[in-house]
Amino acid sequence: MKQILGILITLVAVYIFTAVIGDNFLSAYNQEQLMKRTALYGLLAIGVSFVIITGGIDLSIGSVVCLVGCGVPWLIVDHQWSPTMAVLAALGVAVLIGLCHGFLITKVKLQPFVVTLCGLLIYRGATRGLVDDRTLGLGSGFLEFRKMATGKIELTEKFGIPMPFVFLVIVGLLAWVFLRKTIWGRYLFALGNNEEAARLSGINTDRMVTLSYVICSVLAAFGGLLFLLDGNTAQPNDFGNFYELYAIAAAVLGGCSLRGGSGTVLGVIIGAAVMQILKNMIILIDWLKSNMEFFVVGVVLLVAVIADELVKRRVRRQK
Amino acid sequence: MLIARGVTKRFPGVVALKGVDLAIAPGEVVSLIGENGAGKSTLMKILAGVQKPDEGEVTMAGRTLDVSSVAAAQAQGISLIHQELNLAENLSVAANIFLGREPQRFGFLDQKMIRTEALRYLAKVGLEVDPELPLGHLSLGKQQLVEIAKALSTRAKVIIMDEPTSSLSQGEVETLFRVIRDLKDEGVSVIYISHRLVEVMALSDRVVVFRDGENVGELGPDEMRHDAMVRLMVGRDVSQLYQRTEHELGEVVLSVEGLRTKANPDVEIGLQVRAGEIVGIAGLVGAGRSEVLEAIFGMTPAVAGKVQGVRPKSPCDAMALGLAFVPEDRKKKGLILDMTVEENTNLASLRSDARGGFLNREKERNLCREMTESLAIKTPGPWQKARFLSGGNQQKIVLAKWLALSPKILLLDEPTRGVDIGSKEEIYQLMEKFASEGMAVLFVSSELDEVMGMADRVLVMREGRMTGELKRGEFSEEAIMNLATQS
Numbered sequence: 001m002k003q004i005l006g007i008l009i010t011l012v013a014v015y016i017f018t019a020v021i022g023d024n025f026l027s028a029y030n031q032e033q034l035m036k037r038t039a040l041y042g043l044l045a046i047g048v049s050f051v052i053i054t055g056g057i058d059l060s061i062g063s064v065v066c067l068v069g070c071g072v073p074w075l076i077v078d079h080q081w082s083p084t085m086a087v088l089a090a091l092g093v094a095v096l097i098g099l100c101h102g103f104l105i106t107k108v109k110l111q112p113f114v115v116t117l118c119g120l121l122i123y124r125g126a127t128r129g130l131v132d133d134r135t136l137g138l139g140s141g142f143l144e145f146r147k148m149a150t151g152k153i154e155l156t157e158k159f160g161i162p163m164p165f166v167f168l169v170i171v172g173l174l175a176w177v178f179l180r181k182t183i184w185g186r187y188l189f190a191l192g193n194n195e196e197a198a199r200l201s202g203i204n205t206d207r208m209v210t211l212s213y214v215i216c217s218v219l220a221a222f223g224g225l226l227f228l229l230d231g232n233t234a235q236p237n238d239f240g241n242f243y244e245l246y247a248i249a250a251a252v253l254g255g256c257s258l259r260g261g262s263g264t265v266l267g268v269i270i271g272a273a274v275m276q277i278l279k280n281m282i283i284l285i286d287w288l289k290s291n292m293e294f295f296v297v298g299v300v301l302l303v304a305v306i307a308d309e310l311v312k313r314r315v316r317r318q319k
Numbered sequence: 320m321l322i323a324r325g326v327t328k329r330f331p332g333v334v335a336l337k338g339v340d341l342a343i344a345p346g347e348v349v350s351l352i353g354e355n356g357a358g359k360s361t362l363m364k365i366l367a368g369v370q371k372p373d374e375g376e377v378t379m380a381g382r383t384l385d386v387s388s389v390a391a392a393q394a395q396g397i398s399l400i401h402q403e404l405n406l407a408e409n410l411s412v413a414a415n416i417f418l419g420r421e422p423q424r425f426g427f428l429d430q431k432m433i434r435t436e437a438l439r440y441l442a443k444v445g446l447e448v449d450p451e452l453p454l455g456h457l458s459l460g461k462q463q464l465v466e467i468a469k470a471l472s473t474r475a476k477v478i479i480m481d482e483p484t485s486s487l488s489q490g491e492v493e494t495l496f497r498v499i500r501d502l503k504d505e506g507v508s509v510i511y512i513s514h515r516l517v518e519v520m521a522l523s524d525r526v527v528v529f530r531d532g533e534n535v536g537e538l539g540p541d542e543m544r545h546d547a548m549v550r551l552m553v554g555r556d557v558s559q560l561y562q563r564t565e566h567e568l569g570e571v572v573l574s575v576e577g578l579r580t581k582a583n584p585d586v587e588i589g590l591q592v593r594a595g596e597i598v599g600i601a602g603l604v605g606a607g608r609s610e611v612l613e614a615i616f617g618m619t620p621a622v623a624g625k626v627q628g629v630r631p632k633s634p635c636d637a638m639a640l641g642l643a644f645v646p647e648d649r650k651k652k653g654l655i656l657d658m659t660v661e662e663n664t665n666l667a668s669l670r671s672d673a674r675g676g677f678l679n680r681e682k683e684r685n686l687c688r689e690m691t692e693s694l695a696i697k698t699p700g701p702w703q704k705a706r707f708l709s710g711g712n713q714q715k716i717v718l719a720k721w722l723a724l725s726p727k728i729l730l731l732d733e734p735t736r737g738v739d740i741g742s743k744e745e746i747y748q749l750m751e752k753f754a755s756e757g758m759a760v761l762f763v764s765s766e767l768d769e770v771m772g773m774a775d776r777v778l779v780m781r782e783g784r785m786t787g788e789l790k791r792g793e794f795s796e797e798a799i800m801n802l803a804t805q806s
Binding site for chain 1: 616618633634635638644646651652653654655656657658662666667669670673676677678720
């Protein structure tokens with residue numbers, strides 16, 4: 001609880017502020033949209049937080065989103081695969097990508113930043129070549145399939161919980177159980193804090209690190225699939241652009257240290273929500289140009305990180 | 320000339336210095352002795368501006384000394400030569416001597432000046448090497464002399480040497496002593512920190528003894544005797560510190576054959592330890608002792624060789640053979656500092672206690688309670704982060720982590736480094752207890768007293784190879800040092 005208190009206060013403050021100044025912020029439609037986008041980015045953020053907890057980083061998330069977002073309609077529309085097969089193929093490719101990252105980082109001993117930076121370039125470039133830069137989508141069909149992202153659980157006539165949010169809750173719970181209730185979660189935190197000491201305690205650190213990259217890529221693929229089903233159109237040159245940075249920012253806002261060894265699932269989800277409310281706020285506030293989104297997000301992130309560091313220092317001094 | 324008054328330094332969980340006084344006269348060679356963790360190195364780091372004191376002041380020739388940074392201390396004539404040399408091995412000898420204070424002409428390095436000045440200072444320490452040579456090409460002993468040349472080039476009035484001989488050969492030690500005597504004649508004061516009491520007696524005008532962060536006594540030239548020094552250091556007779564019983568030796572439980580470590584791949588090492596036996600490995604720093612333990616435990620897998628008939632490729636493999644390893648650097652390799660006492664205690668045994676991968680919190684709590692009681696670990700609670708415990712208690716947590724697996728063989732690398740005297744005694748008692756319960760204990764130590772006090776048998780290493788084996792009864796500081804340094 002103590003770990004997420006800061007981000008929780010931020011969430012409430014930003015939420016109230018935006019509700020007060022923005023006319024339509026509290027409308028059922030806007031709230032639904034907010035939940036949906038929080039869920040989509042939250043899934044990516046949970047994925048990357050596994051990697052960040054080990055002390056690593058994954059910059060290839062946006063490109064994996066692109067690969068899946070373009071690859072799935074390409075398989076279904078251009079090559080007449082069934083949606084099920086296409087999704088399984090996408091997840092399979094994501095597992096392979098994660099294994100590759102893990103292998104290069106733990107066995108070849110390359111730096112995570114470099115490996116996944118190459119991934120960022122390779123998967124996007126490959127996707128663009130694969131589909132010849134065409135804009136892809138599922139067209140007017142596959143409505144049932146698209147309900148995974150567009151459907152909702154109706155609570156009232158106007159308001160329902162979007163399906164992606166349901167997925168976020170499920171994935172969040174699974175991630176929380178994994179990180180807090182299983183030995184593997186404990187191992188991830190241990191090796192994120194001190195990989196050598198963890199290895200000397202008999203933990204197969206290489207395997208755990210690889211696992212974290214697989215989880216990250218699979219969640220990126222799952223997120224990419226939902227992004228596609230939601231928007232129903234994907235342009236290979238910009239689909240998923242910068243999404244890894246949104247995910248990393250949400251994770252950091254939510255209390256993950258890039259030094260590794262700390263982070264909570266709930267914090268990361270709240271971090272993702274704060275990012276989305278900020279985006280919303282920028283659109284709703286007249287005197288802020290909407291093209292200054294990155295500016296606002298950057299400033300908020302910086303302030304949050306500085307505040308966090310100051311609080312930590314204070315705690316340390318009291319001890 | 321140099322006077323420290325009431326210097327106090329606190330670290331999380333431990334007071335390293337408790338209001339210490341120390342005075343040094345010009346041209347005096349003062350030795351500082353004391354157990355690991357007694358506060359010698361901390362005081363020296365404060366004098367040299369590496370660490371800031373919490374209380375107290377330092378004066379030189381009556382003026383308060385600014386010891387807020389290394390550069391400030393150096394400018395005022397204090398130079399510290401670290402135990403681990405602080406030199407850039409890729410740079411040349413001359414560049415190292417003037418690192419950070421390079422003579423310049425019009426903003427460019429004055430290479431000619433650097434060369435001639437370097438030669439002058441190298442001559443002072445009796446070192447005949449080409450100043451252009453990369454430092455890494457020199458032996459450790461010669462690098463040590465380069466450090467001294469560097470200290471001289473800052474016109475140091477006080478040179479502090481922290482364990483300078485721990486990695487030197489006999490010949491290099493003699494050269495170093497000659498240089499120290501020359502310095503003394505020129506009026507430079509030397510503070511000499513060492514564990515080697517023989518050297519201390521040969522070299523110093525005065526001995527200052529530290530124990531648990533306090534200056535507990537000084538000995539003049541006529542009082543410097545081995546037993547007197549040890550009694551002050553330990554606070555009691557040594558025989559009390561190492562309470563040994565006769566061990567009943569069982570069958571061989573650790574057998575290492577043809578082990579070639581990565582550091583010394585051309586040398587084959589073989590050794591055996593019996594159940595209930597405590598075996599010590601002695602030797603100079605850099606003799607390859609830690610590397611042997613690390614290879615046995617699969618931490619740095621051996622190039623070749625067998626442990627219990629197989630070659631451990633990872634700590635996992637070694638644990639399956641019943642091995643446990645307490646590494647030298649507990650902060651970097653033994654503990655997860657930001658995890659709790661309970662989490663650290665359980666780290667190695669999690670897998671065997673888990674049900675289908677899920678943590679068993681009750682077992683974790685019980686194990687932690689059991690271990691804090693039986694090893695007398697002092698912690699405010701199981702939730703405390705390991706970072707905030709004292710060295711001795713941290714070391715006990717590392718031990719607890721392994722005891723949870725009931726290992727047959729316990730490997731320890733410098734088991735009492737940086738722990739206070741009380742914890743030291745407790746760790747010795749634990750080693751003794753493990754052995755009497757039938758565990759095989761193999762430990763590496765740089766403290767001869769410790770090796771001779773605890774071991775049933777001592778193996779001595781030099782330059783990667785085993786140079787001898789001594790049984791209890793054959794032990795003496797001289798015999799071990801001969802095997803460790805003969806060339």
